[in-house]
Amino acid sequence: MISSGETKKTLFFLCILSLTLYVWGLYKASGVIHPDELFQILEPAHKIINGYGETTWEYVHGMRHIGVPIIASYLIRLNHFFGITNPLYIILVLDYLTVFTSISLVLVVYLAGRKYYSPNTGLYAALFTLFSPIILLYGTRFNPHLPAALFLVLAFHLLSDEKNNKKIFLSGLFLGCSFFLRYTSLILTPVFLWRIRGLRKKDKLFFLAGSAFPVFLVGLLDQMVWGVFLHSVLAQLNKNVLEGVSDLFGVEHALYYLLFLVLHLPALYATLYCIKEPERLPLTAFSGYLLVLSLIPHKELRFLIEAAPFFMLAAGRGLEVFSRNQPHPKIAAAGFLGLSLIFTVLTPSYYLGWGGDAVHQATYYVGTQKEAEALAYMDLFWWQGSGSHFLFTKPRPLVHVSDDPTFNPQLQRVNCSQQKYKPQKTGFQCIPPKEFLQSNIKYVLAAKNSTKNNLSTAGFTVEKNFGHIGVFTRP
Numbered sequence: 282m283i284s285s286g287e288t289k290k291t292l293f294f295l296c297i298l299s300l301t302l303y304v305w306g307l308y309k310a311s312g313v314i315h316p317d318e319l320f321q322i323l324e325p326a327h328k329i330i331n332g333y334g335e336t337t338w339e340y341v342h343g344m345r346h347i348g349v350p351i352i353a354s355y356l357i358r359l360n361h362f363f364g365i366t367n368p369l370y371i372i373l374v375l376d377y378l379t380v381f382t383s384i385s386l387v388l389v390v391y392l393a394g395r396k397y398y399s400p401n402t403g404l405y406a407a408l409f410t411l412f413s414p415i416i417l418l419y420g421t422r423f424n425p426h427l428p429a430a431l432f433l434v435l436a437f438h439l440l441s442d443e444k445n446n447k448k449i450f451l452s453g454l455f456l457g458c459s460f461f462l463r464y465t466s467l468i469l470t471p472v473f474l475w476r477i478r479g480l481r482k483k484d485k486l487f488f489l490a491g492s493a494f495p496v497f498l499v500g501l502l503d504q505m506v507w508g509v510f511l512h513s514v515l516a517q518l519n520k521n522v523l524e525g526v527s528d529l530f531g532v533e534h535a536l537y538y539l540l541f542l543v544l545h546l547p548a549l550y551a552t553l554y555c556i557k558e559p560e561r562l563p564l565t566a567f568s569g570y571l572l573v574l575s576l577i578p579h580k581e582l583r584f585l586i587e588a589a590p591f592f593m594l595a596a597g598r599g600l601e602v603f604s605r606n607q608p609h610p611k612i613a614a615a616g617f618l619g620l621s622l623i624f625t626v627l628t629p630s631y632y633l634g635w636g637g638d639a640v641h642q643a644t645y646y647v648g649t650q651k652e653a654e655a656l657a658y659m660d661l662f663w664w665q666g667s668g669s670h671f672l673f674t675k676p677r678p679l680v681h682v683s684d685d686p687t688f689n690p691q692l693q694r695v696n697c698s699q700q701k702y703k704p705q706k707t708g709f710q711c712i713p714p715k716e717f718l719q720s721n722i723k724y725v726l727a728a729k730n731s732t733k734n735n736l737s738t739a740g741f742t743v744e745k746n747f748g749h750i751g752v753f754t755r756p
Contacts, residue, residue, distance in 0.1 A: 288395070292388055295407050299384040302411060302625070307376055307421040315583065318424050319669055321345065323372070326353035327671035334670035335679075344520055346502045346513040348461060349425060368645055368672050369638065375423035383420030386431045387411045390590050393438035398560065398598050405614060406597025409548045410590055412621035414628040415541065415582055425462040426586035432459035433466060434590045437563075440476050440488075449477075449484050453491025461495040463587055464517055468573050472566040472591075521577065533580040538571055541585050544628055547620040548592065554599035564595035639748030640666040640726065646745060647724045647752060648673040657682050657717060658726040659736075661750075667726050680710040682717045682725070725753045 320337045328334035329350055339345045356378070360371045390410045394403030410416060419426055432455040439452035456473055459466040477488050496511075503512035520526040542549045555564050570588035574580065600617055607613040644667050647656050657680040658667040666672055668679045683697050697711040712720070718739040725736065729743060729751030741753040 287400070291391065291400075291404060295387055295391055295404075295411070296384060299387045299411055300380075302417065303380045303383050303421055306417045307380060310418070310421060315422075315424070316665070318422060319666060319671065322350060322353045322423070322425070323357075323368075323671045324669055325350035326357055327669075329354040330357060331670075331676070333676045335668060342516055342520060342526075343503070343507050343512050344516045346499050347506055348499065348502050368674060369641060372423065372641075376421055379419075379423050379427055380421055382427045382431055383416065386416075386420075386427060386434065386590065389431060389434045389438060390593060393434050393441075393590075394594050394597050396438060396441040397563075397594070399601065401601045401614075402594070402597045404597070405551075405600045405618070406590075406594045408618050409545075409551075409593040409596045409600075409621060412618065412625040413548075413589060413593070414544050414625050416586065416589060417625055419583055419586055424583070426583055429459045429463040429466055430587045430590055432456070432462070433469060433587055436473065437476075437591075440473070443480060443484070446484060446487050449480070450487040450491040453488035454494060455491075457492040457495030459587065460492075461499055464514060465570075465574070465584065466587055468570050469566055469588060469591075471569070472562060475562070532578040535575055537580040538575055538582075538585060541582055541589075544624065545592070545596075545621070546624065547617045548596035551596045551599040551603060551617055552592070554602040555595045556599075558598060558602065560598075561595065563591040563598070567592040567595065637748060639750040641669075641672050643667070643726050643745075643747040643750045643752050644669060644672040645674065646747070647726070648675045650724070653677065653724050655680060655722045656724050656726065657712070657722050659683065659714075660728045661726060678710050680712050680717070680722065682712055682714055684713055723754055726750055727753060 320335065321339055324335050324337060325340055325347070328336065329347075340347070353375075356375060357371060360366070360374055365371055365374060387407050387410050391403040391407035394406040396403075416427075436452045436455040436459065439448040439455070442448045452473075456466070456470070473488075473492075477485050480488070499513065500510040503514075504510050506512075509515070552564060555561055567588050570591075571585065574584055600614055604610040604613040604617075640661065644656065647653050653675065655678040656667070656673055659682045661667050662681075668681065670676070670679070673679060681697070697713040714735075717725075718735075725741065727736065728749055729746055730749070736753050740755040742755070743751045744754045745752045
């Protein structure tokens, strides 16, 4: 329970500052920032609700449990209940829900740092979290990383009260909830096992019981869908570790994640002052997580979000150690945090430009046309959004027009010249340009200034433009 007036004032200050920055980030960015946001959550959720749509490759191979799309499907239904049916507006509502999660993360980081270290450490850690360009980017877009990070920090914070059985149980439960959302949270399990080592046997059982419940739920969902308990976990290990499926999406350098540290230079420098501290568990947690992910061939900055708050806790502690040895501690701390804010404001100009919603607007526009019996797209990939029934909102074929080999959502290498257009199907299609031009498909999305297509020779003209995307149609 929060009883300190000073703590309440700090929480209020952080809440207002977080709301301002995250709403700015939401305003600056547009659309879906990453294909997984659409094709691993919203697309399967759409299929659960409507019975048609894409089955993306992770679900074909059973690498993800169906629980997260089920939750997303109820959130979509809740939008429908309030009369919000436009998928672009639904995405916006879900983005605001993520903003609420992000603000909560900042507040909980403050409470965790305050309890584990000191009030100043908690404040500095919370501000480092708020001023993270990566968390700002994903903190304004619907995805499982932010809630997974929130659950992890909540679990860490609640373990600070070792005499409260309810909090210990909730700590385990939140750890399990993080695993429910992101299996990589499992990497941080040793941190929590280390923290509970001194608890009484009864308290340890409370923690383990709490953490086991979400894991059991994942296993039960997999048992119902695949007939194998924890099938998705086993499939993740098999595909990503043994078969190397993640390599298909890029093999990044072992030092790739140094980019994360570069984007957080003020926090990184502050962290150096935490190395000699007797209590450096948060730094150890992040370092271990970073090391494990660096061994996996395919790397993305978003994969670090779950453990990023532990890095911020270490940075907050380091900043307090550094500043208290300076002639003017508050000015020294303000300098570090000010630099972090500058990094936050400047670097999103690159990151927040990624994921413009022109493709999504165009896809939805065609879906609203009564005569649209199919939607084809050229110069685009299915994962950019044009292959999404959630956005198209019609049980009609979505056709990728290309002669180049590409991946379909089932992660199979195909060539359009070997595919045939079957209008009775509603899944991913692949059709070569020649066959497409001879078909009766009326709508196609393409880059409006592209010189690769010959749509004009087939009688296509631009009906409407959405940014760099043109909606081409023919009589």
